[in-house]
Amino acid sequence: MRVLVTGSSGQLGSYLCELLMRRHDVVGLDTRTQPYAVLKPCSVVGDIQRPGDVRRVLGGVDAVVHCAAQVSVDKSVQDPITDASVNVLGTVSVLHESAKAGVRKFVYISSAAIFGRPKYLPVDEEHPTHPISNYGVSKLAGEKYVLAYANMSRMEVVSVRPFNFYSVRADPQSPYSGVITKFVSRVRSGFPPIIEGDGRQTRDFIHTRDVAEMISLILEKDGLGGQVLNCGSGVSTSVSDLARKAIRASGRDLEPLFATPRIGDIRDSVCNVTKSRELLGFRAKVSLEEGLSELVR
Ligand SMILES: NC(=O)c1ccc[n+]([C@@H]2O[C@H](COP(=O)([O-])OP(=O)(O)OC[C@H]3O[C@@H](n4cnc5c(N)ncnc54)[C@H](O)[C@@H]3O)[C@@H](O)[C@H]2O)c1
Known part of the structure; x- marks a missing residue:
């Protein structure tokens, strides 16, 4: 094809x-x-x-x-x-x-x-x-x-x-990059991740x-x-958890910082994966820990 x-x-x-x-x-x-x-x-x-x-x-x-x-x-x-x-x-x-x-x-x-x-x-x-x-x-x-x-x-x-x-191919220089790229870019340079809001918001x-x-x-x-x-992966991860995982992957001793929440952001989001499993037999294989250590490396 x-x-x-x-x-x-x-x-x-x-x-x-x-x-x-x-x-x-x-x-x-x-x-x-x-x-x-x-x-x-x-x-x-x-x-x-x-x-x-x-x-x-x-x-x-x-x-x-x-x-x-x-x-x-x-x-x-x-x-x-x-x-x-x-x-x-x-x-x-x-x-x-x-x-x-x-x-x-x-x-x-x-x-x-x-x-x-x-x-x-x-x-x-x-x-x-x-x-x-x-x-x-x-x-x-x-x-x-x-x-x-x-x-x-x-x-x-x-x-x-x-x-x-997310992946290593997302542009860390872009002002529009996602939260994972931003967190990893900071911990790699020895700076703590900055969490916008209370960190309890969740994403897939x-x-x-x-x-x-x-x-x-x-x-x-x-x-x-x-x-x-x-x-999606079907796994709900809070932004605080993500920050901790990114720090752990970097092997550094850092504490996340907190900043004002982003206006208009949704609070929680996670994917129901039933349909893609039933129709395609699809399951996400790369865990967040694996993905983060690939990015930090
Ligand atoms: N990144 C995410 O988390 C996410 C989540 C949901 C959906 N999506 C969707 O997934 C798709 C891919 O996203 P990505 O993260 O790989 O983005 P990306 O920015 O890495 O890739 C998009 C590509 O489209 C190209 N492009 C933009 N305008 C173009 C045009 N006019 N003609 C030809 N090429 C053009 C860009 O140069 C870029 O290489 C997009 O449709 C996006 O809306 C992304």
Whole structure:
């Protein structure tokens, strides 16, 4: 099978390309040049917002995994036009060109941000979607377009809603990096992690390699058309716990610091993993301890 991965220079896209290359013919599209040597030969520089760029890489493609996105909640608040342009119009461009090119399967990487403040935990696929940020809205709009294309074309479409994923490939210099990247970056330099709020807020952290594994299972399985699947570890971790684990992984003697809470943050979030277990037999393999020591090393 020939697979197009958009966002192939990013965290998820690059792990996914590496995994898929073992069995499939892979082509990647990204606005950034490919940072990983092994992926350079199959990577093309281009913008998902330009239909011509997308068309150029769709020749002979059977399946598309659409990972490219504006990925930051904060940036979506500061610059909602860019967020909507990339995440909504960019997604429409990839979908439309894929349908025209006769792509069989389309996997859209959505986000747990589409749920907003959870009304119950763990969050399953039936949970209402009330996003509380521009990013959440733009990712949800993508899902709606994907479902519409399931009706308007012959593509089998699946949306995946990852919770918080992390890896060494997240950019520690980015002002928008996630809490794990920030904590690890500080403990590695001998500084204590800074917890925003009381630290009792909880999240579901999953290693990016596990997310890639779940997407690969989706590509291998037929009959998933129109499905949405949450993607997480199913483990709830408090931010204080995460800070302690990051300190332990560093082997240093540090005490976390506390700062004012982030405005608008949700309190708790954890993924209900039942559907992905039943449909795909998927279980996250990398424990948070393993993932953190990989990052600290
Ligand atoms: N990181 C998380 O915790 C998380 C959680 C839920 C969902 N997601 C979703 O997973 C996907 C991948 O996220 P990631 O963390 O790997 O992000 P990332 O920033 O590492 O990768 C995204 C890639 O998309 C590329 N890109 C951005 N705009 C583009 C455009 N116009 N044309 C082509 N390429 C473009 C970027 O250059 C980047 O390489 C995104 O769709 C994101 O919304 C991420």
